[in-house]
Amino acid sequence: MVDRIPILKMGKYLLLSIQVDMHDQLALDLQEDLTEQIVRHRAKGVLIDISSLEIVDSFIGRMLSHIANVSRILDAKVIVVGMQPAVAITLVELGLSLEGIATALNIEKGMRWLENSVNEDEIAGEPESDEDTDAPSETGN
Amino acid sequence: MSVSQLAELLKQNEEQILDKWLSAQRAAGIRFDLIDERNVQDNSRDLLKAVIMALAQDADDFDAPAWKPLKAQLERLSRTQARQGFSASETATFVFSLKEPLFELIQNQSQYDNRVDLVWLVNKLVDKLGLFSVEYYMAGREAVIREQQESLLELSTPVVQLWDGVLAVPLIGALDSNRTQIVMESLLQKIVETESDIAIIDITGVPTVDTMVAQHLLKTITAAKLMGARCIISGIRPQIAATIVHLGVELGDVVTKSSLADAFKLSLKELNVRLVGNAR
Numbered sequence: 001m002v003d004r005i006p007i008l009k010m011g012k013y014l015l016l017s018i019q020v021d022m023h024d025q026l027a028l029d030l031q032e033d034l035t036e037q038i039v040r041h042r043a044k045g046v047l048i049d050i051s052s053l054e055i056v057d058s059f060i061g062r063m064l065s066h067i068a069n070v071s072r073i074l075d076a077k078v079i080v081v082g083m084q085p086a087v088a089i090t091l092v093e094l095g096l097s098l099e100g101i102a103t104a105l106n107i108e109k110g111m112r113w114l115e116n117s118v119n120e121d122e123i124a125g126e127p128e129s130d131e132d133t134d135a136p137s138e139t140g141n
Numbered sequence: 142m143s144v145s146q147l148a149e150l151l152k153q154n155e156e157q158i159l160d161k162w163l164s165a166q167r168a169a170g171i172r173f174d175l176i177d178e179r180n181v182q183d184n185s186r187d188l189l190k191a192v193i194m195a196l197a198q199d200a201d202d203f204d205a206p207a208w209k210p211l212k213a214q215l216e217r218l219s220r221t222q223a224r225q226g227f228s229a230s231e232t233a234t235f236v237f238s239l240k241e242p243l244f245e246l247i248q249n250q251s252q253y254d255n256r257v258d259l260v261w262l263v264n265k266l267v268d269k270l271g272l273f274s275v276e277y278y279m280a281g282r283e284a285v286i287r288e289q290q291e292s293l294l295e296l297s298t299p300v301v302q303l304w305d306g307v308l309a310v311p312l313i314g315a316l317d318s319n320r321t322q323i324v325m326e327s328l329l330q331k332i333v334e335t336e337s338d339i340a341i342i343d344i345t346g347v348p349t350v351d352t353m354v355a356q357h358l359l360k361t362i363t364a365a366k367l368m369g370a371r372c373i374i375s376g377i378r379p380q381i382a383a384t385i386v387h388l389g390v391e392l393g394d395v396v397t398k399s400s401l402a403d404a405f406k407l408s409l410k411e412l413n414v415r416l417v418g419n420a421r
Binding site for chain 2: 080081
């Protein structure tokens with residue numbers, strides 16, 4: 001019996017891989033753990049790998065939406081990767097299209113997306129924080 | 142007892158009935174392009190034997206177990222004929238042409254005074270047999286149609302890879318929920334196998350789009366999106382575009398392109414692939 005799903009920290013990102021059948025308590029614990037970890041590590045992105053998840057119900061679907069919404073408020077981007085065809089079909093049939101959650105085919109592509117979108121944010125935010133100091137160094141390189 | 146009488150009568154005149162039955166069949170026309178004389182003879186002989194056997198057990202009721210072997214034989218025969226391409230009336234004629242020789246036989250038995258009863262019995266019997274053979278024939282035909290439908294489903298939903306990371310699903314023919322389900326499954330499976338980012342659904346060959354079809358397409362697109370692949374719909378004809386708008390179907394943020402070529406160009410652009418022509 002697994003009582004917690006491990007959440008791994010990798011640089012600015014948090015990685016979590018769901019490899020067991022989710023039951024309700026596990027999902028609730030996960031939500032709690034994740035929000036805590038995002039705040040503690042000031043994570044910029046969360047990657048959720050569900051490639052081993054074969055059974056899904058409306059509760060899990062809602063949980064994913066919930067995690068995504070909470071993370072967005074905490075300024076972390078969420079991407080769900082590796083969804084199985086059967087799971088995707090089930091979610092669609094349940095009417096849960098996971099609006100607003102980014103998805104990718106595998107961890108590699110998901111990671112690339114996270115890096116791109118986080119970098120974009122930082123570049124956009126940079127001129128405000130360090131104004132002129134950056135400009136000369138860039139021309140120098 | 143007329144049933145046992147009839148059984149006795151048939152047994153005594155088996156050869157004669159068979160001969161007359163065969164000539165009656167010949168008169169009605171045998172499809173020699175589908176079956177040969179020997180087979181017709183064997184089939185007729187076997188069936189007649191089975192009839193006599195069933196009658197000999199004094200079974201008046203057609204649902205009695207005594208008729209089981211006869212029914213089984215008839216079923217096998219009709220099903221094969223359905224597969225071989227006989228028409229329904231040809232299959233029924235095989236049985237119905239048994240009436241004439243039997244009536245003739247009874248007519249000649251002047252020693253019996255219950256000939257009307259016997260004729261009625263034969264009539265009932267042959268009619269039942271005829272109905273059964275037609276029923277089995279239909280069942281055989283339906284099985285053939287079902288098989289063809291299944292193989293058509295498999296044939297008509299190919300998912301092809303156009304480029305590294307680009308899949309295309311050329312849909313041809315009417316879409317129903319059954320078919321869209323299969324399209325959805327095979328597309329999603331292929332997305333996983335090839336790790337494709339973009340799937341182009343080409344509906345040039347789809348004659349009509351109603352709300353159901355649009356709904357199914359949207360479901361497929363949403364499922365693909367959940368897995369992390371993007372879908373482009375191409376080949377929407379003017380009438381279909383008008384229908385979609387008229388029906389008020391919300392396509393949302395689904396990208397649509399007029400032709401497969403345009404959709405392919407867009408997907409190459411998204412994958413940062415640039416095609417360069419050779420200068421001559």
